[in-house]
Amino acid sequence: MPAGVYIPRGYMLGYQGYPPLEEIGVMSEIRSQGWDIAPRPDGSAVAVCVQFGKLLGALARDLPIVHEHVVSELVRDDSGRVVGVVADGPGGATTTFEADLVVACDGVGSPVREMAGLEAKVEPLAEASLTWMCDEPGGVSFGMAYLSDGSHIGTLGWPEGSAGWRTCEKVGAEAALAPGLDAIKEMWVRLLPESEKGISGLTSMDQVRYSEPRLLSAPEWWRPGVVIIGDSAHFFGPETGVSSGIGLGDAHALAEAIRQNPNDPDAACESYVMWRQPVIRPYEAMDPGRQRMVLAGGQQATPEERWPPAG
Ligand SMILES: Cc1cc2nc3c(=O)[nH]c(=O)nc-3n(C[C@H](O)[C@H](O)[C@H](O)COP(=O)(O)OP(=O)(O)OC[C@H]3O[C@@H](n4cnc5c(N)ncnc54)[C@H](O)[C@@H]3O)c2cc1C
Numbered sequence: 001m002p003a004g005v006y007i008p009r010g011y012m013l014g015y016q017g018y019p020p021l022e023e024i025g026v027m028s029e030i031r032s033q034g035w036d037i038a039p040r041p042d043g044s045a046v047a048v049c050v051q052f053g054k055l056l057g058a059l060a061r062d063l064p065i066v067h068e069h070v071v072s073e074l075v076r077d078d079s080g081r082v083v084g085v086v087a088d089g090p091g092g093a094t095t096t097f098e099a100d101l102v103v104a105c106d107g108v109g110s111p112v113r114e115m116a117g118l119e120a121k122v123e124p125l126a127e128a129s130l131t132w133m134c135d136e137p138g139g140v141s142f143g144m145a146y147l148s149d150g151s152h153i154g155t156l157g158w159p160e161g162s163a164g165w166r167t168c169e170k171v172g173a174e175a176a177l178a179p180g181l182d183a184i185k186e187m188w189v190r191l192l193p194e195s196e197k198g199i200s201g202l203t204s205m206d207q208v209r210y211s212e213p214r215l216l217s218a219p220e221w222w223r224p225g226v227v228i229i230g231d232s233a234h235f236f237g238p239e240t241g242v243s244s245g246i247g248l249g250d251a252h253a254l255a256e257a258i259r260q261n262p263n264d265p266d267a268a269c270e271s272y273v274m275w276r277q278p279v280i281r282p283y284e285a286m287d288p289g290r291q292r293m294v295l296a297g298g299q300q301a302t303p304e305e306r307w308p309p310a311g
Contacts, residue, residue: 003067004057009133010158011052012037012142015044016245020252026058034158035141047241049141049158069095074102074115074226082116082225101265102226103254105247108216110232116223123215125289127151127167129238130176130307132184132208136201138162143194147305150292152239153188155195162198164188165238168307173210179308181205191305213238217284221276222269229254234280237289246283250276 013021013030021027034050068090075084075096084098104112113120138157146152153166166188168176181202189196202208216235221228230247254272261268303310 001067003065004053006053006056008161009052010049010156010161010163011055011244012156012241013048013050013055014242014245015046016242017248018245020248020255021058023252024059026061029058030055037142047142047245049156051158051160066095071104071106071112074112076225080224082223085112100225101258101268103251104226104228104232105230105251106232108231108235110228112226113218113228113232116226116228118218118220118223118228121217121219123217125213125215125237126170127289128170128176128210128212129165130168130184130208130210131163131165132188132199132202133161133163134198134201134203134207135161136198138195139197140194143192145192147191147301149299149301149305150288151301153191155188155192155198157198162195162201164192164195164199166191166307167239168210170212171308176210176308177205177208181208183309184208187307187309213289215284215287215289221273224266227254227269227272234284236283237287239288240283242283246280249279253279 013034018027021030030050031045031048033054034048036045037049038046040046066087069087071085072088072094073086074082075086075098077083082102084096085102087095087097089095102112104110104116106112110120137159138155138161140155141157142155144152144154147167151167153164155162155164181204185199185202188199214235215237216231218228218233221233229250231243233250234246236243236246253276254268257268257272257275258265261271
């Protein structure tokens with residue numbers, strides 16, 4: 001992406017991401033630009049709903065970031081150890097960046113993970129997801145209701161917009177979107193009345209999306225000279241709402257492991273894995289998209305809750 005460009009969206013920063021932001025001194029700035037979710041009597045909040053770009057901007061500030069470059073190759077020494085990356089820039093220019101440790105935070109599709117030969121286990125979820133987003137600020141920072149089968153419908157609101165999500169049947173985009181805008185808005189407000197203000201700003205089906213999320217886990221996170229963190233190492237699915245907070249925590253934990261092993265990247269990676277696995281693996285094992293606790297007899301969504309509606 002060019003500097004300052006990002007795909008606009010609201011976003012729930014969970015408390016798991018607070019410590020690294022506090023340590024680099026941008027947490028209060030981020031919080032002041034968003035809306036608290038579940039504020040508590042001690043003044044803290046479980047999460048903050050904020051425009052994604054505010055966080056990206058605060059994180060990027062004062063860092064020597066090279067924009068508009070795509071990592072296309074890992075550089076290896078004679079022993080096979082990764083010692084850098086080749087990146088393609090604008091106009092076909094390539095640059096080699098040397099590194100004691102390449103930290104790949106390149107998302108679910110992580111090209112670096114593949115180049116490093118690290119395995120990714122991808123598991124489709126049984127349900128699909130219906131989401132929307134618009135620039136009408138929501139009436140609430142967060143709202144959620146459980147459906148009879150244990151799945152849920154929710155909404156996020158922030159000063160510049162709002163969004164919503166719900167599980168739906170895996171019927172493909174065409175069938176899921178066929179009922180149209182008014183039907184989607186009616187269903188949302190009926191099942192989640194607090195979404196009414198935000199969803200009133202939805203004016204086009206271009207603002208509605210159907211997707212079939214997949215979980216991702218990687219049995220191993222590093223090879224000599226390269227380590228994967230964030231979504232490239234794990235994706236917990238849309239129901240947890242923790243993915244980015246955990247990714248920020250990965251970065252924080254890795255930074256600490258490197259601080260403790262300044263001249264030994266392999267020892268830093270070993271230390272990182274030892275401390276980070278007990279955090280990550282339980283989230284992977286307990287993803288609510290895999291299995292849910294439901295009330296007796298409540299295995300099915302009721303006809304009013306189902307999407308797309310019957311007929
Ligand atoms: C619609 C939506 C809503 C979400 N809402 C929330 C939420 O409310 N709360 C939450 O905690 N999480 C949420 N998530 C998940 C969250 O966005 C991710 O967990 C988080 O962005 C992961 O960060 P990351 O840096 O690991 O990966 P990404 O954000 O995917 O960033 C990877 C980056 O690497 C770049 N890249 C890829 N390949 C290369 C290459 N070869 N060379 C150079 N760069 C490359 C990509 O362009 C991208 O910028 C949401 C996700 C989606 C899609």
